[in-house]
Amino acid sequence: MAHLLGAEALHLEYPTTVVLDSVTIGVEEGDRIGIVGRNGDGKSSLLNLLAGRLEPDGGRVTRRGGTRVGVLPQDDGLDAGATVGRTIVGDRPEHEWAGDARVRDVIGGLVADLPWDARIGDLSGGQRRRVALAALLVGEWDVIALDEPTNHLDVEGIAWLAEHVKGRWPRGAGGLLVITHDRWFLDEVCTATWEVHDGVVEPFEGGYAAYVLQRVERDRIAAATESKRQNLMRKELAWLRRGAPARTSKPKFRIDAANQLIEDVPPVRNPLELQRLAVARLGKDVIDLESAGVAYGETEVLRDVTWRLAPGERTGIVGANGSGKSTLLGLLAGTVPPTSGRVKRGKTVRLGLLDQQFSQLADIGDDRVREVLARTRTTFAVDGKDLTPAQLLERLGFAREHLSTRVRELSGGQKRRLQLLLLLLDEPNVIALDEPTNDVDADMLAAMEDLLDSWPGTLVVVSHDRYLLERVTDQQYAILDGRLRHLPGGVEEYLRLRREQQTRPATTTADPAPRPAGPSGAERRAAQKEVASIERRLDRLGAEVDDLHRRMAEHDQSDYEGLQALTERLREVEDEVASLEERWIELSELVG
Incomplete structure (x- = not known):
């Protein structure tokens, strides 16, 4: 893989703290790297050094000639007097940026709800953040460095961003550096993880789940003295192995020793x-x-x-x-x-x-x-x-x-x-x-x-x-x-429901066919009859739910099997209630 950028013997210190000490790392074509570590350990400083926004006290940052690096810092630095549109696309004529599929995708994914002529100074902090992210992503970059990009994004926005960065470059091209505390995003996007701690940068293969596994193995081999932290990682490891095993299928390292750690660890919750x-x-x-x-x-x-x-x-x-x-x-x-x-x-x-x-x-x-x-x-x-x-x-x-x-x-x-x-x-x-x-x-x-x-x-x-x-x-x-x-x-x-919700109005507007006729009288009567039946069933299930809660409260609390049976029945009833309520809503729209 071709070298994009990196650092040799980086040293950075503040008056009371050595942030980075003799750090040598590199970003190659195709790398998608998540940067993790405790607050204050130097994640943002490392990102700014690699992006050229901060000068090191020692060592040097290397960059392949012509490599374009785009950065999303924590402070957006946007012009409060500029409009949303000017901030994102600048002076480009509309026919030019509107004809660019990536620009349209970024605008639709991040700022579709914002007026194009709104002033930046009138936006909320979260809206400004999304505009700053959009302004970065519409550009052409060989490496993108993102500092907490998921802040102020909802679940849909985070899912969109993950898909965007995964498909932004051809396979084996481009480079991504991202600082985030969103562990799902790290697992979804990253192929490597850098942990910044104690003045060093320690590389791991894979996303967050792989990082946790390797970190536990590292601590075991080193016989780490941080027993409290290690115990916590063991519990997190138990969750990852038992609750989401698919996430740990990518790492190529040996995990037999790590698995031995959790043989006697109970489930995370009872x-x-x-x-x-x-x-x-x-x-x-x-x-x-x-x-x-x-x-x-x-x-x-x-x-x-x-x-x-x-x-x-x-x-x-x-x-x-x-x-x-x-x-x-x-x-x-x-x-x-x-x-x-x-x-x-x-x-x-x-x-x-x-x-x-x-x-x-x-x-x-x-x-x-x-x-x-x-x-x-x-x-x-x-x-x-x-x-x-x-x-x-x-x-x-x-x-x-x-x-x-x-x-x-x-x-x-x-x-x-x-x-x-x-x-x-x-x-x-x-x-x-x-x-x-x-x-x-x-x-x-x-x-x-x-x-x-x-x-x-x-x-x-x-x-x-x-x-x-x-x-x-x-x-x-x-x-x-x-x-x-x-x-x-x-x-x-x-996310599926939201996609359906967003495409439904567009489909209706674009459909030139005449609107279908409403339900026939027979269909309406049948629907009304089913609605009445569902309402009666919901009344009975509601009474059963109340009875189950009463029986659980009065039940012998040492009889775990009996309580388990009541709990399972309660879950079955609540699932049936949810299903019936969805059907009731559908029918009510038909007869309403």
């Missing part, structure tokens, strides 16, 4: 035990949304949402930006009142909400972390062990030297750690997490997942991070056209 504990803490009533809707003026965000949140339920919520995911969490938390329908909460519910704005930290910005922890509980039980708040914070990857830092001076990732810790110490029995992966690195995410695995309660997660949703939730729902829809097929089903 659903039956967590269900038993959740029922004991919550009873059968958690939160019920009954035909709930939320409107802001003339804009209806949510409509006719009916959802019975069960004890121990672990649910992920996906949807496009602005679809109403945070509003749905607000309904659950009681911070957003319904404008139609109602919300019913169990008497024992204690809900903890981790929001995107760090609102839990607003009143303690001038306090030092040590002072905040001193006002909390003295111990917290995790996996049967009592940990102090400081130990729990350390388990979340928070360095002890930061305990003396004022809360407002913490980085975004550190604030997220503290926010989660304070949430857990408040002992809620229902937790709602709104985009918890923002500002945190892969190690922090693994630590967060580890804590949530053993947390006995009801969990609702809104996230664009597909890996996190698969890892910590057992089922997923989507918000589509203001309604809540169950996704038996997970995120892939959501």
Whole structure:
């Protein structure tokens, strides 16, 4: 493979830290490299050095003659007075850029919802980010370097970006460098992973799953002293091998030794035990949304949402930006009142909400972390062990030297750690997490997942991070056209539904054929009869669901087999309810 760019004996240091020390690496034609590491370990510095945006203190960066490198930094640097269109395509005449298939694809995939003549200064931070990414991708580049490109992108946008970079260059051509905490994206796109740590850059073959396997093997061979970190990686490895084995099929290295590590590691969660504990803490009533809707003026965000949140339920919520995911969490938390329908909460519910704005930290910005922890509980039980708040914070990857830092001076990732810790110490029995992966690195995410695995309660997660949703939730729902829809097929089903949703209007508009006649009288009567039958069946199933919850709450909690049978029946009933509700909607449109 031909050399594109690289570095020889790179050295970079700041007044108090050596960021990179004698680093030699290279990017060849066809490389798709993910860059991972803890926050502050030098990932962005490495990217900027290779892209020529930062000068090293020692060593040199090499580049093949004529190699064009495009960079998406964390700060967009866009002209606030320019329009969206001018920022993306510049002064190119419309017939020129509109005739370029790649330009059209980028515009359609990233900024189709933005007015072409909107001012950059009037856009939100997420919209500006998408414009900056589009402006980069319409260009011709031999190497593209992306620093956190998935920030502010929804699940659809992330899936589009993955397909774009996979098909951007012919096989064996071009080069990609990407820093991201989105582990699904790393697995989907990258053929190699660089871990930046302790001043060095360590290469691994494959995406995130392969990186985890090799890292555990490396730690085993080196007899690493970081036992806490290694134990966490063992649990993550168990998830990867048991929960998603297809992801580990690409690596060519020997993994027999790594597999020995997990022979005696139990599954990451014991659903039956967590269900038993959740029922004991919550009873059968958690939160019920009954035909709930939320409107802001003339804009209806949510409509006719009916959802019975069960004890121990672990649910992920996906949807496009602005679809109403945070509003749905607000309904659950009681911070957003319904404008139609109602919300019913169990008497024992204690809900903890981790929001995107760090609102839990607003009143303690001038306090030092040590002072905040001193006002909390003295111990917290995790996996049967009592940990102090400081130990729990350390388990979340928070360095002890930061305990003396004022809360407002913490980085975004550190604030997220503290926010989660304070949430857990408040002992809620229902937790709602709104985009918890923002500002945190892969190690922090693994630590967060580890804590949530053993947390006995009801969990609702809104996230664009597909890996996190698969890892910590057992089922997923989507918000589509203001309604809540169950996704038996997970995120892939959501993406399929969105593709169908987006192509349906275009097909209708383009079809010159006359509109078909409505259903005949006989068809309408048959549909009405089936609707009535479904409604009666749904009533019976609803009663059965209530009865199953009651029986589970009253059942002998030591009878695991009996509880398992009740749990399996409950799942069967809920699946049938979901299927019947979909059919009811189809028929209602026919007879409506």
